[in-house]
Amino acid sequence: MSGAGGLADDRALLGRTSTAERVADILRTRIAEGYFPPGARLSEESIGGALGVSRNTLREAFRLLTHERLLVHELNRGVFVRVLAVGDVDDIYRTRRLVECAVVRGLGQPPFAVAGLAAAVAEGEAAARAGDWKGVSTANIHFHRELVALAGSARTDELMRGVLAELRLAFHVVDDPRALHEPYLRRNREILDALRAGERASAERLLARYLDDSRTRVAAAYAQAVDDPADPAG
Structure with missing residues (x-):
């Protein structure tokens, strides 16, 4: 099964x-x-063996991830990584806009602690120079996780970790990751620059437009990839 062998490296964790x-x-x-x-179907035997955990523990982990909408259980067939509908992508972006914009709006007085954001921007730009568009996607996720972390809320961090992991399910089936992710490198830096300058309201406006544009582009690209007849604009 794809990916199971590498799990043995995580066993020490x-x-x-x-x-x-x-x-x-x-x-x-x-x-x-x-x-x-x-x-993808997740094999209890392969994953349990790679991680060295009991079947009951693994089933509980599957249950948790099913609750997070990352997995689905199909009767008499097993557990599978979920395939999103276009409507799911649209809903993910509505959630992101609510949470991420609220985090920026609720920031205290500058200066803001943007070191994590700056590292994520640098990570994405370096990946782009290397032509590593999967790396650009990962760096973009890191940017938004660091943005939400500015709220200093473990609950918000946990919520967005699941939301962003679910979004990656859409990214993985899009045929042209460069076209999908490259335009947002510059926009990440613009948001970072606004926060560095203490311009919270400007950063929120940039972020709101960013997320609205991204929702349209990602939903359209995803609809084309999965041949979903739903309206990609939501």
Whole structure:
């Protein structure tokens, strides 16, 4: 099964206090990175053997990720990585706009702690120079996770971790990742520059337009990739 072999490298992360939540963390990361693509069946035997965990622990991890809408259980067939509908993509972006814009709007007085954002922007620009468009996608996710982290809320961080992992399910089936992600490198830097300058309102406006444009582009590209007749503009 694709991706299962590499899980053995993650076994050390579990330690002696292995829990379903920690197994779910590993699988969530693997799904987000595309090791288990949308539609892939997850084998209890292969994954449990690679991680060295019991079937019950693995099933609980699957249950957690199903609750997060990353997996689906099909009766008599098994557990699969979820395939999104275009409507799901639209809903993900509505959630992102609500949360991310609220985080920026709610920031205190400048200066803002933007070191994590700056690192993510540099990561994306370096990946683009190397022609690594999957790396650009990953850096973009890092940028938005760091943006949400400015709220200093573990609950908000957890919410967005799941939302952004779910979004990666759409990214993995789009045929032209460069066209999808390259335009947002410059826009990430513009948001960073606005926050560095203490211009919170400007950063929020840039972010809102960014997310609206991204929603339209991603939904359209995803609809074409999966041949979904739904209206990509939502």
